[in-house]
Amino acid sequence: MREYTAITQQVGDWWAGWIEEIPGVNCQEQTHEELLESLRIILTEALEFNREEALNAAGDH
Numbered sequence: 001m002r003e004y005t006a007i008t009q010q011v012g013d014w015w016a017g018w019i020e021e022i023p024g025v026n027c028q029e030q031t032h033e034e035l036l037e038s039l040r041i042i043l044t045e046a047l048e049f050n051r052e053e054a055l056n057a058a059g060d061h
Helices: 032-058
Strands: 006-011 014-019 026-029
Touching: 006 032, 014 032, 026 032
Parallel strands: none
Antiparallel strands: 006 014, 014 026
């Protein structure tokens, strides 16, 4: 299992965050706990999408 770094910060009444190692994985939520859960979900979806794209690009090889 691989580990990723979540960067989080409070901006006014909201929490914003992103995953340092994966561009485009970012979101904002009203609580820190919600933010971390959303980042986990978005990271999982991004990794699955990237994997599918790589397999499709490789073709039958």
